[in-house]
Amino acid sequence: MSSSLRAMHTGSHTLxxxxxxxxxxxxxxxxxxxMTLAGGKVxxxxxxxxxxxxxxxxxxxxxxxxxxxRILLDGSTVDLRSPxxxxxxxxxxxxxxxxxxxxxxxxxxxxLGRFPLHRKRPRIFIDWNRTFQEAGEVLMQLGARVDVRQxxxxxxxxxxxxxxxxxxxxxxxxxxxxxxxxSALAHRETEALFGLLRGLASRGVVxxxxxxxxxxxxxxxxxxxxxxxxxxxxxxxxxxxxxxMIARHMFGGTVQRRRPPGLQVSRDPVMELxxxxxxxxxxxxxxxxxxxxxLGIAGVLGSGRTELLRSIFGADPHDAGxxxxxxxxxxxxxxxxxxxxxxxxxxxxRKEEGLVQILSTGTNVCLASLRKVSRRGFxxxxxxxxxxxxxxxxxxxxxxxxxxPVSSLSGGNQQKVVIAKWLNTDPCVILFDEPTRGVDxxxxxxxxxxxxxxxxxxxxxxVVSSELEELFDVCHRILVMKKGRITDEILPHESTVEHxxxxxxx
Amino acid sequence: MTLTSRSLSSVVLxxxxxxxxxxxxxxxxxxxxxxxxxxxxxxxSMQGLIALGxxxxxxxxxxxxxxxxxxxxxxxxxxxxxxxxxxxxxxxGIVPAVSLSICATLILASLVGGLTALLRTRYGVPSFxxxxxxxxxxxxxxxxxxxxxxxxxxPEWYNFIGGGYVIGIPFPxxxxxxxxxxxxxxxxxxSFGRAVYAVGGNAEAxxxxxxxxxxxxxxxxxxxxxxxAASGIMQSSEIMSxxxxxxxxxxxxxxAAVIIGGxxxxxxxxxxxxTMVGMxxxxxxxxxxxxxxxxxxxxxxxxxxxxxxxxxxxxLQQPSPVHG
Numbered sequence: 034m035s036s037s038l039r040a041m042h043t044g045s046h047t048l049x050x051x052x053x054x055x056x057x058x059x060x061x062x063x064x065x066x067x068m069t070l071a072g073g074k075v076x077x078x079x080x081x082x083x084x085x086x087x088x089x090x091x092x093x094x095x096x097x098x099x100x101x102x103r104i105l106l107d108g109s110t111v112d113l114r115s116p117x118x119x120x121x122x123x124x125x126x127x128x129x130x131x132x133x134x135x136x137x138x139x140x141x142x143x144x145l146g147r148f149p150l151h152r153k154r155p156r157i158f159i160d161w162n163r164t165f166q167e168a169g170e171v172l173m174q175l176g177a178r179v180d181v182r183q184x185x186x187x188x189x190x191x192x193x194x195x196x197x198x199x200x201x202x203x204x205x206x207x208x209x210x211x212x213x214x215x216s217a218l219a220h221r222e223t224e225a226l227f228g229l230l231r232g233l234a235s236r237g238v239v240x241x242x243x244x245x246x247x248x249x250x251x252x253x254x255x256x257x258x259x260x261x262x263x264x265x266x267x268x269x270x271x272x273x274x275x276x277x278m279i280a281r282h283m284f285g286g287t288v289q290r291r292r293p294p295g296l297q298v299s300r301d302p303v304m305e306l307x308x309x310x311x312x313x314x315x316x317x318x319x320x321x322x323x324x325x326x327x328l329g330i331a332g333v334l335g336s337g338r339t340e341l342l343r344s345i346f347g348a349d350p351h352d353a354g355x356x357x358x359x360x361x362x363x364x365x366x367x368x369x370x371x372x373x374x375x376x377x378x379x380x381x382x383r384k385e386e387g388l389v390q391i392l393s394t395g396t397n398v399c400l401a402s403l404r405k406v407s408r409r410g411f412x413x414x415x416x417x418x419x420x421x422x423x424x425x426x427x428x429x430x431x432x433x434x435x436x437x438p439v440s441s442l443s444g445g446n447q448q449k450v451v452i453a454k455w456l457n458t459d460p461c462v463i464l465f466d467e468p469t470r471g472v473d474x475x476x477x478x479x480x481x482x483x484x485x486x487x488x489x490x491x492x493x494x495x496v497v498s499s500e501l502e503e504l505f506d507v508c509h510r511i512l513v514m515k516k517g518r519i520t521d522e523i524l525p526h527e528s529t530v531e532h533x534x535x536x537x538x539x
Numbered sequence: 540m541t542l543t544s545r546s547l548s549s550v551v552l553x554x555x556x557x558x559x560x561x562x563x564x565x566x567x568x569x570x571x572x573x574x575x576x577x578x579x580x581x582x583x584s585m586q587g588l589i590a591l592g593x594x595x596x597x598x599x600x601x602x603x604x605x606x607x608x609x610x611x612x613x614x615x616x617x618x619x620x621x622x623x624x625x626x627x628x629x630x631x632g633i634v635p636a637v638s639l640s641i642c643a644t645l646i647l648a649s650l651v652g653g654l655t656a657l658l659r660t661r662y663g664v665p666s667f668x669x670x671x672x673x674x675x676x677x678x679x680x681x682x683x684x685x686x687x688x689x690x691x692x693x694p695e696w697y698n699f700i701g702g703g704y705v706i707g708i709p710f711p712x713x714x715x716x717x718x719x720x721x722x723x724x725x726x727x728x729x730s731f732g733r734a735v736y737a738v739g740g741n742a743e744a745x746x747x748x749x750x751x752x753x754x755x756x757x758x759x760x761x762x763x764x765x766x767x768a769a770s771g772i773m774q775s776s777e778i779m780s781x782x783x784x785x786x787x788x789x790x791x792x793x794x795a796a797v798i799i800g801g802x803x804x805x806x807x808x809x810x811x812x813x814t815m816v817g818m819x820x821x822x823x824x825x826x827x828x829x830x831x832x833x834x835x836x837x838x839x840x841x842x843x844x845x846x847x848x849x850x851x852x853x854x855l856q857q858p859s860p861v862h863g
Contacts, residue, residue, distance in 0.1 A: 372749035389740035403730035
């Protein structure tokens with residue numbers, strides 16, 4: 034491993050992707066994607082979750098091997114078998130989740146695993162002077178003012194993001210990939226980041242930029258490429274990228290089952306929020322949910338939507354406001370209490386929070402209703418399996434067997450097990466947090482039908498999702514949430530997806 | 540994995556145990572006699588009782604390192620109380636004094652277990668740390684109470700608890716077997732058992748399913764501390780004294796038996812029956828080696844090898860973790 038940094042390259046680079054294909058058991062994530070990305074430009078990739086752009090990033094970063102296809106950097110094929118390969122070939126990625134070691138200094142984080150060693154003493158000692166100097170140089174070239182001796186834990190999110198970028202830049206990459214780098218940044222910090230990216234581009238680096246924020250595109254992009262269903266739906270210069278154009282390419286002609294017309298909302302309020310707050314995550318949230326209503330909440334990552342659901346469910350605290358369940362004031366304190374009052378939560382992190390992966394499907398279905406399933410405290414496998422079998426039939430859950438661990442089920446079926454778990458508690462409101470994440474198209478349709486069925490039975494739902502067109506098709510009403518506040522209310526039958534998209538992304 | 544090979548691999552330990560017994564019956568003089576079998580049963584009963592509680596604790600994702608010290612402390616504390624309440628100058632007769640001492644010891648022990656749970660659930664202090672502190676703390680307390688000498692206030696009949704027989708079976712073995720039945724049913728067929736597995740498998744998912752995670756941890760830690768104290772009373776009865784140096788290192792034997800029985804230290808996985816088998820396994824091996832006149836030093840080495848190979852067999856049976 035080289036102990037010192039290579040000199041920064043000044044020529045312009047080209048990244049060529051040729052026929053890249055990625056197949057997973059059961060699905061194809063990328064279908065023979067080819068594109069050429071020129072250096073000196075910022076290439077924005079757009080697409081819904083699961084459209085294939087993150088798979089492409091993972092392949093470029095060496096985290097995932099493609100099933101077929103070639104990647105050429107400056108005309109020659111590169112073999113990317115691990116993240117290390119990618120870095121040493123000159124492709125660096127900054128992922129959405131920050132990955133600094135909090136107790137190490139900025140300099141140590143930047144040069145982690147590649148510390149310069151003392152030239153005179155035995156070559157096992159770190160040369161701290163050079164470590165700080167080299168890290169300082171990288172930051173200076175980025176025009177960033179961060180103290181290299183500061184511990185990473187003391188940095189704000191924006192500064193951490195800059196250190197991540199500096200770490201990537203210290204490999205002197207020809208290609209720099211940024212996956213939603215601004216989702217945690219304030220406006221001013223975003224501006225600073227954009228300035229920095231412009232500077233990098235002017236040195237000939239190929240910049241790949243992934244975002245969900247439409248308004249950023251015109252401030253940073255040179256070209257826009259839209260992914261849909263593992264293919265490139267369209268690629269055009271930024272001047273041609275109007276919101277309508279982008280929406281058309283993103284959503285295309287996808288045929289989606291619409292909410293059945295007979296689905297009526299009653300005028301009986303089930304849940305009412307008044308000035309519900311948890312500063313600074315969400316503030317002054319007020320709305321009324323009616324029996325059988327499917328209420329959508331649209332908003333980007335970090336808008337406070339997940340936290341809102343968790344506070345309603347009593348999993349997290351709240352600090353102001355009222356919650357009324359059927360006209361009775363309730364202070365949510367614990368999931369246990371809210372469960373008894375008929376509220377259920379299908380959490381965003383299904384695997385980590387929704388199910389106990391090592392336990393069987395049957396046990397998981399009964400997990401929230403142990404009291405109901407048991408007789409005088411006793412519960413048998415057979416009883417659990419009886420209960421579970423009913424839901425497997427009703428919700429069409431595909432399982433290798435009720436005895437097998439729930440981890441052996443696909444994402445969509447696991448989500449159905451979560452729903453089954455809550456249905457067995459006889460809820461009146463189910464809170465769905467990103468219910469379709471990691472779920473294939475067909476399973477999504479099943480999930481929607483389940484939600485509609487619940488609505489028919491008078492069970493209300495609050496659905497949080499970043500998949501706008503899904504909300505549009507599934508919900509009676511959509512609230513738009515931004516930076517912890519509700520900013521808009523949209524009725525799907527009086528509006529268009531394009532309108533919702535532009536409201537959300539402004 | 541086919542169904543037959545799966546059901547076969549789940550009894551692999553039982554098969555090895557049967558083979559081991561077969562071999563020992565052939566080569567070890569006096570192994571396969573009623574006396575010796577009862578002897579093995581008595582030897583494993585006091586540790587085994589604690590191992591049952593430990594199984595619940597480990598399945599729930601916690602650990603208790605203080606059980607050995609608790610055995611010593613409980614014996615000393617019971618002896619101390621008996622001596623003061625029922626001695627020549629004491630306020631009570633010897634029968635009420637012993638009964639009261641036993642009750643007080645069990646209650647105090649469960650409070651200590653409750654403290655571990657409270658520190659874990661309220662302040663996030665890992666049970667590993669709290670019980671490590673209790674491991675030395677309780678030993679120290681036992682030494683303080685006894686001033687370093689065995690206390691011998693017990694009446695003759697007290698010896699029954701640890702050394703007596705009921706229809707030819709050692710009394711501690713009866714206690715152990717009844718406790719086994721209760722814990723086995725508790726863990727396999729009650730909603731509480733399900734909650735223990737859920738809490739250890741994924742505490743957050745359990746909490747979000749409305750399970751009272753704190754209460755589950757409180758109950759299993761209190762129960763185990765109380766079982767350790769019960770074992771300590773039986774131990775003090777067997778040796779007819781409260782001795783601070785007794786049961787040193789038991790926690791390791793007990794945890795070893797639980798792990799050999801297939802319970803995962805990361806929580807959520809384990810069987811009470813497995814602990815029973817693990818306990819018998821250890822008892823039989825130690826007994827066999829003693830009968831064969833193999834030195835105690837070798838017994839330690841063999842026990843170490845056993846723990847490692849049992850866990851390895853367990854790992855090899857499990858499918859490799861899925862990455863996604």
